[in-house]
Amino acid sequence: MVYLLLIILYIICLISYFEERLSKAKWYLYIGVGVLLILMAAFRPIGIDNDSETYDMYFCNYDNPLYENFVEYSFLFIAEIFYHAFGDVHSIFLFYAIFGVSLKFVAIRQLTPLAFLAVAIYLGHYYILHELTQIRAGIASGFFLLSIKPMAERKRLLAAAFMLAALLFHYSSAVLFPLLLLTNNTMTPKRRIAWACIVPVSFLLYFLHLGISTIPIPFLGEKLELYDMLKEEGTFDEINVFNLFFLVKNAMFLYFLYMYETIEKQNPYFTLMLKIMGLSIFSYLALASIPIVAMRVSELFGIVDIILFTCIYYTVRPSWLGRALVLSISLVYLYLNIFHEPILKID
Numbered sequence: 001m002v003y004l005l006l007i008i009l010y011i012i013c014l015i016s017y018f019e020e021r022l023s024k025a026k027w028y029l030y031i032g033v034g035v036l037l038i039l040m041a042a043f044r045p046i047g048i049d050n051d052s053e054t055y056d057m058y059f060c061n062y063d064n065p066l067y068e069n070f071v072e073y074s075f076l077f078i079a080e081i082f083y084h085a086f087g088d089v090h091s092i093f094l095f096y097a098i099f100g101v102s103l104k105f106v107a108i109r110q111l112t113p114l115a116f117l118a119v120a121i122y123l124g125h126y127y128i129l130h131e132l133t134q135i136r137a138g139i140a141s142g143f144f145l146l147s148i149k150p151m152a153e154r155k156r157l158l159a160a161a162f163m164l165a166a167l168l169f170h171y172s173s174a175v176l177f178p179l180l181l182l183t184n185n186t187m188t189p190k191r192r193i194a195w196a197c198i199v200p201v202s203f204l205l206y207f208l209h210l211g212i213s214t215i216p217i218p219f220l221g222e223k224l225e226l227y228d229m230l231k232e233e234g235t236f237d238e239i240n241v242f243n244l245f246f247l248v249k250n251a252m253f254l255y256f257l258y259m260y261e262t263i264e265k266q267n268p269y270f271t272l273m274l275k276i277m278g279l280s281i282f283s284y285l286a287l288a289s290i291p292i293v294a295m296r297v298s299e300l301f302g303i304v305d306i307i308l309f310t311c312i313y314y315t316v317r318p319s320w321l322g323r324a325l326v327l328s329i330s331l332v333y334l335y336l337n338i339f340h341e342p343i344l345k346i347d
Contacts (some may be wrong), residue, residue, distance in 0.1 A: 016116035096135040103142025117310040124330035140170035141303040152184035184272040202285040203227035273304040
């Protein structure tokens with residue numbers, strides 16, 4: 001599996017250097033890569049990732065009322081249908097992979113012309129995190145990514161519909177609805193400075209043990225209480241705010257604010273996604289007292305990184321070097337997910 005991921009990433013890297021010259025052929029290759037990623041996620045060996053054995057257990061015991069506290073009713077409903085129809089957990093993996101990958105591929109095409117660079121970033125981190133591990137969050141994050149364009153265009157009802165669809169597949173998606181208050185209006189220099197303050201303020205809140213974990217969140221009250229109880233029992237460890245993923249994210253957020261005027265001209269949805277990236281950083285630290293919630297919310301907001309990280313390309317010349325830097329980030333993320341933070345096991 002790991003070697004196959006590396007081969008696919010190598011192919012994506014090659015295509016990314018020629019995607020502007022490929023015209024229509026580019027989109028056939030794009031679809032082909034998407035189909036390959038769907039099949040790989042659907043038929044991966046059980047146990048190669050951190051969650052597949054747990055999902056196999058949920059699948060085979062879909063009628064156990066205990067699991068209603070851990071997974072959404074939608075998963076148990078789909079599991080019941082697929083269990084009787086196919087009797088193999090890979091059938092539900094296929095269902096979630098089709099939606100998780102396809103939704104993201106449609107959104108990527110809407111949000112950036114640098115499609116293969118975005119897919120490279122996706123493959124290095126979020127594909128492993130979502131489509132190979134947290135499959136329910138995979139569909140939820142796909143619907144959220146689809147909501148970015150209508151949000152930016154002030155089509156809030158359509159954006160809310162996508163968020164509601166995300167909520168059906170992962171309860172953490174309830175935190176998406178306040179994002180409808182965000183705008184895509186151009187940031188003034190003063191506003192950019194204010195958003196940059198998110199980084200030091202978030203760390204200050206963390207070190208002073210001041211967060212927002214005690215604020216009631218609709219649909220999530222019972223889940224928060226459950227996570228808090230599991231934390232007290234030692235099931236979840238404290239989050240590491242100095243992990244390399246998070247430090248890179250903070251650095252890139254500040255860099256994008258610094259290069260704001262250059263990037264905004266190239267991507268019409270950049271401002272909105274940058275604000276969401278800032279909130280991803282803030283939520284990771286402000287919810288740190290309940291680590292699993294901090295990670296889930298931050299990762300859900302952080303799906304915009306797939307698009308934002310490609311924007312490095314617009315800030316570096318010559319262009320081949322900009323592409324190389326984006327692809328290097330993807331390779332580093334893939335390495336970290338396999339060797340440093342072993343989400344995926346080496347087969």
